[in-house]
Amino acid sequence: MPQIIPIKDLKDTAKVSEMCHKSSDPIFVTKNGYGDMVLMSMEAFEEMHHREQLYRELEISENDIRGGKTRSAREALSDVRENYGL
Missing domain, CATH: 3.40.1620 (YefM-like fold)
Structure with a gap:
């Protein structure tokens, strides 16, 4: 309360x-x-701030999904392997 x-x-x-x-x-x-x-307290503020950042990132991700800005996991992993020589 x-x-x-x-x-x-x-x-x-x-x-x-x-x-x-x-x-x-x-x-x-x-x-x-x-x-x-x-x-x-600073601890409560930092916890709240981190939570807000997470919600912002989730909102961006959800908007990307709605906007069709996605690709398959195979494609993404293939790019990672190529970029890092794996």
């Missing part, structure tokens, strides 16, 4: 850091009752 804290709680940096590292979910910071910032 996402955590929501008021901006004044950022004064206790050790506590906020601990909260970030205890959960992979982001912490939403409010200011005057409205959303202002989102905090997360």
Whole structure:
């Protein structure tokens, strides 16, 4: 479940850091009752970033398949063997 804290709680940096590292979910910071910032640990951010990169690559691949930009495995392996002298 996402955590929501008021901006004044950022004064206790050790506590906020601990909260970030205890959960992979982001912490939403409010200011005057409205959303202002989102905090997360570096590990959670990197994991999210890698996942987004994977989804982007999958989307590109799916678009290539839909667009007919494919070839047989035999063709591809033949090119690899030729290019690398295998």
